[in-house]
Structure formats: structure tokens, C-alpha cells
Amino acid sequence: MALFTDESSEMGGSTRRRGGRKGWIVLAVALVAGVSLGIVPSPYVIEQPGPVFNTLGTAPNADDVETPLIQIDGEPVYPTKGTLDLLTVSLFGNQENRPGWLAVAAAWLDPSKAVIPVDQAFPANVTTEQRDTQNQTAMVNSQQDAIAAALTNLDYEYPSTVTVADVPDGSPAAELLVVGDVVTSVDGTTVGNITELRAALQVLGADAPVSVGIIRDGVALTESVTPIVNAGNVVLGISVTTNYEFPFTVKLELDRVGGPSAGMMFALGIIDKLTPGELQGGARVAGTGTIDQTGAVGPIGGIQQKLYGATDAGASWFLAPADNCDEVTGHIPDGLTVFSVATLDDALAALDVIRTGGDPESLPSCPTK
Incomplete structure (x- = not known):
């Protein structure tokens, strides 16, 4: 009986030791996985x-x-x-330094934060x-x-003008309008601010040329530009700013x-x-x-x-x-x-x-x- 008891006790100890080793291995794997998830960049950024x-x-x-x-x-x-x-709103992460998966998972659970694709916040072509x-x-x-x-x-009166701030390459207005041009009208409709310019273009629509009245270096000119649709809006493909006096x-x-x-x-x-x-x-x-x-x-x-x-x-x-x-x-x-x-x-x-x-x-x- 003594021999059986001793062998049984020894076998139990061996089992516990093997179980202990397995537990430590599982823990180590989990820690490595956690560290990896924290380091491996995700395809997202976090709005906060x-x-x-x-x-x-x-x-x-x-x-x-x-x-x-x-x-x-x-x-x-x-x-x-x-x-x-x-x-x-601030962004955590960018194309070069994206947050790890643990940070993304924590943000998903935080109602004050939002997880968005990095390409949405930082388009590759910009x-x-x-x-x-x-x-x-x-x-x-x-x-x-x-x-x-x-x-x-407050009922103050003041004049305003619309000025071309940028004409990107490939724009329908490229080589027709230049930075500094003052836009005065679109197909005869006078425009004095960005709201009026947008409204006039929406009425006219895209794909057909429109006459754009401008003042360049003090000289009144007219250029024919074909608007396009961008994000649901009819545009000339230029960046403009309103100058108020x-x-x-x-x-x-x-x-x-x-x-x-x-x-x-x-x-x-x-x-x-x-x-x-x-x-x-x-x-x-x-x-x-x-x-x-x-x-x-x-x-x-x-x-x-x-x-x-x-x-x-x-x-x-x-x-x-x-x-x-x-x-x-x-x-x-x-x-x-x-x-x-x-x-x-x-x-x-x-x-x-x-x-x-x-x-x-x-x-x-x-x-x-």
C-alpha cells in the first residue's frame, strides 16, 4: 500500500508540474499576442x-x-x-504612424471616440x-x-468679392482661370460671395460650358469653363475665397x-x-x-x-x-x-x-x- 501511495503522489505531482508549465506557456503566448496586437499597426485612426x-x-x-x-x-x-x-476633434494616428489594435479595440468601446479607416482621414492622393x-x-x-x-x-453693410485662391492641375478651369482672378458672374448671374457662386452653378448644372466673368489685373474678361460634379456639388474645379470690405x-x-x-x-x-x-x-x-x-x-x-x-x-x-x-x-x-x-x-x-x-x-x- 505504501508503494502505491508513494507512486500515486509522485504521479500527481508530475501532473501538476506539467499543468503548471502549460499554464505558463498559455500565459506567455497571451502576453506575446497582446504585445503584438499593441504594436502591429491597424488600418485605422482614432477620432477623439x-x-x-x-x-x-x-x-x-x-x-x-x-x-x-x-x-x-x-x-x-x-x-x-x-x-x-x-x-x-483630434486624430490619433496617421498614414505613417497608425494606432495598434489594442488602442483601436479600446476606442471601439469608448463612446467619446470613433474608429475610421486611415484612408478616409488621410487619402493616399493627398x-x-x-x-x-x-x-x-x-x-x-x-x-x-x-x-x-x-x-x-447686426445690419452692417459692406461689399464683397470672390477671388480664385487655387487652380489644381487637371481642373476644368486649368489654363483658363488663375490665382488672383476676381469672379464677378456666372452666365450673367452676379456673384459676390461663395454662397452665390455655388447657388448659380447648381442652377446651371454640369457638363455644359458656362461663361465666367472675371477681373484680372484690373481688366474685365470672360472665360468659358465646363463645370463638373464633385461630392454632389456642381463646381468649377477651383478653390475660392470671399474677400469682404x-x-x-x-x-x-x-x-x-x-x-x-x-x-x-x-x-x-x-x-x-x-x-x-x-x-x-x-x-x-x-x-x-x-x-x-x-x-x-x-x-x-x-x-x-x-x-x-x-x-x-x-x-x-x-x-x-x-x-x-x-x-x-x-x-x-x-x-x-x-x-x-x-x-x-x-x-x-x-x-x-x-x-x-x-x-x-x-x-x-x-x-x-
Whole structure:
């Protein structure tokens, strides 16, 4: 019996040792797999909430000096309180440095982040320099449109012109239009801003030549250009900027952000500074949306990340473009009330409700579910 007991005990110990070795092997394999997943680049990048800037406050300029985001000279400016926050989205990763699979998996589980194909964020046929230039041009144009929208809303009068900023190779306007040309008309329809140019082209359609009236070096000319359809819009294949002659100086300072999505919040900030009192009653309000000279508010990207960015910054109120409501519904963080705005007047009405303590349900909103 003693022999049997000893052998049995020895065999059990051997089994445990073999089981222990297998456990360590499994653990080692799992650790190697985990490390590999963390290192091996994925074909994705991650969108996440970026910095928040109060248009009524200051931000570091290119020299890291705190500078007011909105500076107005030549017109009375009134004190403001609270915030009118513009929101940004930052990207983690690019074509050269893509996030690993573990980071992507964590982002999939985080409602404040979004995982998108790297080629969608960084198209292979667009260089980093071209992308940065496009974003910066969009920001400059949106800032000018924000000033125009605010001054139009306040009944200031000013002239404007549309100027060619870039003519890419292969464009239907190549060798016909050049940088610096001032576009004055399309098939006889006068255009004084980008909105009017787009509207005229949409009416005319693509694939048939149109007469484009321009002023080049002070000389009036006409060129025949055949528009094309790009992303559902009829275009001449050029980048343009609207040049406004405002009755006083409005300078918008935001060096490290690109794209057009800050337009509406800049317009509201300008109006707040040019009018007595506080538009939002001193509350913390955040929002996003493009804007044009007429005050029309347009959709933007990364709306869900901006909702969480607003909450993280302490905002209780959010102004969202009406055309983004389908992306907002079901993704509103707790404690955040979202107004749906299609125009600058809609946004001002929402701020009035916040200021006066009115009923938020009296205005359009993005459903919570």
C-alpha cells in the first residue's frame, strides 16, 4: 500500500508540474499576442475630443502668447461673461504612424471616440502639406464668413468679392482661370460671395460650358469653363475665397485649428462683443457648425466627439447643426441639452432661452433617443 501511495503522489505531482508549465506557456503566448496586437499597426485612426476654445476668451497664438480669440477695433465693444465654446476633434494616428489594435479595440468601446479607416482621414492622393493647406484655407474662409454673418445679422453693410485662391492641375478651369482672378458672374448671374457662386452653378448644372466673368489685373474678361460634379456639388474645379470690405477691423485668432466648423461660434462671439449684455446670460454654452454670409448653419464632422468634449469642458448647453441631428440622437452625454439650429437666428433664439431661463422644449432639439 505504501508503494502505491508513494507512486500515486509522485504521479500527481508530475501532473501538476506539467499543468503548471502549460499554464505558463498559455500565459506567455497571451502576453506575446497582446504585445503584438499593441504594436502591429491597424488600418485605422482614432477620432477623439480635441481642445476646447472659448470664443469670448483667449488662447495661445503662434508665439505662445495668450491672445483674445476675437479682437475688434473701430467699433464699441461690450463686456461679456460665461463662454461660447468652439469644439475640435483630434486624430490619433496617421498614414505613417497608425494606432495598434489594442488602442483601436479600446476606442471601439469608448463612446467619446470613433474608429475610421486611415484612408478616409488621410487619402493616399493627398499629401500632409496639401491637407494642412486645405484645412487652413477652410478655417480662414470660415472666419471671414463668420464675421460677415455676424455683421449681416447686426445690419452692417459692406461689399464683397470672390477671388480664385487655387487652380489644381487637371481642373476644368486649368489654363483658363488663375490665382488672383476676381469672379464677378456666372452666365450673367452676379456673384459676390461663395454662397452665390455655388447657388448659380447648381442652377446651371454640369457638363455644359458656362461663361465666367472675371477681373484680372484690373481688366474685365470672360472665360468659358465646363463645370463638373464633385461630392454632389456642381463646381468649377477651383478653390475660392470671399474677400469682404468690413466697416471696421475684426481679427479672429486661432492658429492651431483647421477646418470650417468654428464658424457659427465665432459669429455668436462677435455678436456678443458688439452688443450690450451677455447673449447666454453668462452660462457655459458650447457648439459647432459652419456658417455662411447669410447665417445658414451647416453640418460638420466629429459631432459625437464634440458632444463629449463639451461635457468634459463643463458645458450644460450645446448648439448642434440641424443636419447633424441624426448623428447626435442616441449619443448625448448625461447632463447636456442639445438645441438643433439651422440658422444663426436659431442659435440666437437658443441663447435667449438660456439667458432668460425659458423652456428649452419650446425650440427645436435633437432627440435624446
